[in-house]
Amino acid sequence: MFSQFDKKMMRRCFTLARKGRFKVRPNPMVGAVLVKNGRVIGEGYHRYFGGPHAEVEAFQNATEDPTGATLYCNLEPCCHANKKTPPCTPLVISKKVARVVVANIDPNPDVSGKGLQQMREAGIQVESGLLQEEGAELNRVFFLNMKENRPFITLKIARSLDGFISESRDKQTWLTSEKAIKFVHRLRAAHQAVLVGAGTVRADDPQLTVRMARGPQPLRVALSASLIFSDRAQIFTDRFRDKTLIITTQQADKEKIEQLLGKGVRVESAPDLTNGNINLRLLLEILWQKFKIGSLLVEGGQQIFTNFLNERLLDELILIETPVLLGQGLPAFDRLRGHFLQLKTIKKLGPDVAIIYRKKER
Amino acid sequence: MFSQFDKKMMRRCFTLARKGRFKVRPNPMVGAVLVKNGRVIGEGYHRYFGGPHAEVEAFQNATEDPTGATLYCNLEPCCHANKKTPPCTPLVISKKVARVVVANIDPNPDVSGKGLQQMREAGIQVESGLLQEEGAELNRVFFLNMKENRPFITLKIARSLDGFISESRDKQTWLTSEKAIKFVHRLRAAHQAVLVGAGTVRADDPQLTVRMARGPQPLRVALSASLIFSDRAQIFTDRFRDKTLIITTQQADKEKIEQLLGKGVRVESAPDLTNGNINLRLLLEILWQKFKIGSLLVEGGQQIFTNFLNERLLDELILIETPVLLGQGLPAFDRLRGHFLQLKTIKKLGPDVAIIYRKKER
Numbered sequence: 271m272f273s274q275f276d277k278k279m280m281r282r283c284f285t286l287a288r289k290g291r292f293k294v295r296p297n298p299m300v301g302a303v304l305v306k307n308g309r310v311i312g313e314g315y316h317r318y319f320g321g322p323h324a325e326v327e328a329f330q331n332a333t334e335d336p337t338g339a340t341l342y343c344n345l346e347p348c349c350h351a352n353k354k355t356p357p358c359t360p361l362v363i364s365k366k367v368a369r370v371v372v373a374n375i376d377p378n379p380d381v382s383g384k385g386l387q388q389m390r391e392a393g394i395q396v397e398s399g400l401l402q403e404e405g406a407e408l409n410r411v412f413f414l415n416m417k418e419n420r421p422f423i424t425l426k427i428a429r430s431l432d433g434f435i436s437e438s439r440d441k442q443t444w445l446t447s448e449k450a451i452k453f454v455h456r457l458r459a460a461h462q463a464v465l466v467g468a469g470t471v472r473a474d475d476p477q478l479t480v481r482m483a484r485g486p487q488p489l490r491v492a493l494s495a496s497l498i499f500s501d502r503a504q505i506f507t508d509r510f511r512d513k514t515l516i517i518t519t520q521q522a523d524k525e526k527i528e529q530l531l532g533k534g535v536r537v538e539s540a541p542d543l544t545n546g547n548i549n550l551r552l553l554l555e556i557l558w559q560k561f562k563i564g565s566l567l568v569e570g571g572q573q574i575f576t577n578f579l580n581e582r583l584l585d586e587l588i589l590i591e592t593p594v595l596l597g598q599g600l601p602a603f604d605r606l607r608g609h610f611l612q613l614k615t616i617k618k619l620g621p622d623v624a625i626i627y628r629k630k631e632r
Numbered sequence: 633m634f635s636q637f638d639k640k641m642m643r644r645c646f647t648l649a650r651k652g653r654f655k656v657r658p659n660p661m662v663g664a665v666l667v668k669n670g671r672v673i674g675e676g677y678h679r680y681f682g683g684p685h686a687e688v689e690a691f692q693n694a695t696e697d698p699t700g701a702t703l704y705c706n707l708e709p710c711c712h713a714n715k716k717t718p719p720c721t722p723l724v725i726s727k728k729v730a731r732v733v734v735a736n737i738d739p740n741p742d743v744s745g746k747g748l749q750q751m752r753e754a755g756i757q758v759e760s761g762l763l764q765e766e767g768a769e770l771n772r773v774f775f776l777n778m779k780e781n782r783p784f785i786t787l788k789i790a791r792s793l794d795g796f797i798s799e800s801r802d803k804q805t806w807l808t809s810e811k812a813i814k815f816v817h818r819l820r821a822a823h824q825a826v827l828v829g830a831g832t833v834r835a836d837d838p839q840l841t842v843r844m845a846r847g848p849q850p851l852r853v854a855l856s857a858s859l860i861f862s863d864r865a866q867i868f869t870d871r872f873r874d875k876t877l878i879i880t881t882q883q884a885d886k887e888k889i890e891q892l893l894g895k896g897v898r899v900e901s902a903p904d905l906t907n908g909n910i911n912l913r914l915l916l917e918i919l920w921q922k923f924k925i926g927s928l929l930v931e932g933g934q935q936i937f938t939n940f941l942n943e944r945l946l947d948e949l950i951l952i953e954t955p956v957l958l959g960q961g962l963p964a965f966d967r968l969r970g971h972f973l974q975l976k977t978i979k980k981l982g983p984d985v986a987i988i989y990r991k992k993e994r
Contacts, residue, residue, distance in 0.1 A: 597969035
């Protein structure tokens with residue numbers, strides 16, 4: 271059904287799509303290639319959130335009349351009008367292409383096969399499913415957002431060989447190598463927000479910035495019922511403080527909130543923080559609905575990891591293991607039982623190892 | 633100094649050498665290639681312990697007069713006579729080769745550079761150090777044996793994602809996948825002996841055999857001061873029982889020893905087993921001197937791992953991690969502290985991961 275040439279063109283769509291990875295979020299990454307008589311006559315990709323779609327760009331960039339051409343696109347062209355840009359299927363039909371090949375059907379229920387159907391009804395030869403697993407992996411954040419209406423959640427846990435994330439609760443332990451730190455900074459850039467508990471802010475005073483990698487600064491989310499922080503915590507004082515969001519309870523001290531707002535950080539009150547136990551589903555709803563956060567990197571500490579794991583609120587778990595034996599300390603997993611993870615991939619990070627698990631399908 | 637062709641020929645030596653891996657132990661693996669006018673005119677390898685050396689085989693297999701040829705050999709030709717076969721350097725000299733290229737100098741103090749020196753003095757162009765790291769890795773067991781006068785020690789620890797080797801001390805927990813089990817069987821075949829504590833024999837009743845891989849059955853060593861075992865333990869009753877060696881104390885119950893000998897297993901008394909704490913250095917001396925064991929795979933349980941790790945008696949540690957959270961159990965590392973391991977390589981075993989560490993150089 272699909273030729274080697276088709277595959278090559280779809281891989282080109284993926285490569286083009288990835289160019290938009292930092293700017294289209296929480297939209298999907300999409301690339302498009304127009305081919306006529308075995309030659310590429312136009313390419314395009316979705317460049318930024320709210321900007322023209324990949325197909326539109328490909329037609330605009332076309333060096334020849336696309337009549338009779340094949341349009342490759344990793345995601346089904348859209349057909350719904352309730353959004354920033356006009357639907358793409360009428361454009362594709364008007365350009366008189368002969369064939370459309372896609373990797374994935376758009377999971378958005380407003381599209382989901384209807385775009386392909388419209389083009390078929392217009393007499394275009396439409397084929398889908400080419401390299402669909404790679405396409406789904408590329409846009410795994412978007413697909414998860416559409417399916418679960420929440421951010422894609424990555425837990426990143428760095429631990430010693432004997433399983434401890436630090437020597438004690440109030441002390442930071444630098445575990446990993448420079449290569450591992452660079453990897454973590456790349457992870458941050460790849461997520462729209464990073465999240466830590468207040469205890470981590472107090473113990474580690476982390477910057478949570480992207481210093482050793484290229485990419486945008488994610489929103490820094492810290493959870494705290496008490497709002498007890500050092501005045502000089504880096505996330506309140508550095509040049510990215512407008513990218514800091516404190517989530518607290520509705521019972522929080524109003525004066526403390528005012529102080530934080532005065533520093534230029536954002537504060538949000540969640541309705542259901544009881545006994546310091548955060549209602550994570552409501553938290554995720556706030557991040558997704560109000561802040562348009564499609565992907566969240568959870569960086570600790572132990573209690574936060576435990577809360578997310580207990581509720582199985584995770585999509586990937588990245589375990590960074592460093593060859594040091596601490597003897598004792600805070601275990602990464604606190605008496606948690608279960609078989610809900612499966613291996614995705616492994617990666618050498620200099621002296622350390624990253625083991626990437628994904629949540630098992632039910 | 634070395635050409636691409638030289639490298640290719642040395643890699644061919646490594647490939648030939650590996651063919652002897654199960655039969656030459658505890659000798660090194662050695663391959664040899666004779667090249668004249670850019671063509672291979674003879675190849676050979678050390679086939680079995682006590683058999684002819686690789687160089688001898690290469691000359692025997694030569695299809696042309698080797699006068700003026702280059703001899704490639706991964707290990708320095710031997711020049712000492714206190715062993716089963718005659719020294720190789722006089723043969724190499726008598727064959728009038730023009731050039732000899734080796735990867736590694738023989739660490740045996742009876743040779744160690746003297747073989748090369750003799751050939752140089754005979755007017756042969758001698759070069760060493762080609763792909764020497766690969767050569768040292770290939771024969772890491774032999775090099776360690778020569779350097780430390782003890783077996784090469786590999787610890788193999790299979791554990792859950794939260795770091796437990798079993799749910800409790802007296803219960804076996806099947807942790808790993810079929811792919812991981814096959815990997816362990818290959819590891820067994822690659823070692824001359826496997827070792828477990830008596831507790832592991834009682835709790836797991838392991839076979840310690842090579843069922844799911846090709847290769848010879850290693851000697852099965854079990855440590856026990858009390859000699860309390862089930863009569864029906866598989867290592868005493870299966871067809872490999874002559875490959876079972878129990879190491880106990882000199883105070884051990886004579887009647888129990890007689891019973892074990894009656895089953896067809898071997899029993900050895902070590903002089904220094906006090907309070908059930910085995911003197912591992914004496915144990916290793918017995919295995920190396922009396923049983924010619926050049927490589928030992930330590931398979932558990934926790935107390936045995938802890939004893940070897942506490943004394944830093946290990947060369948490699950292979951950690952097999954399976955994505956299950958047990959919540960509680962026996963930790964793989966029992967309050968041990970230190971930074972004495974460095975990452976060697978990682979390997980996917982189906983759903984599991986093997987992380988291979990080597991002991992850091994001091």
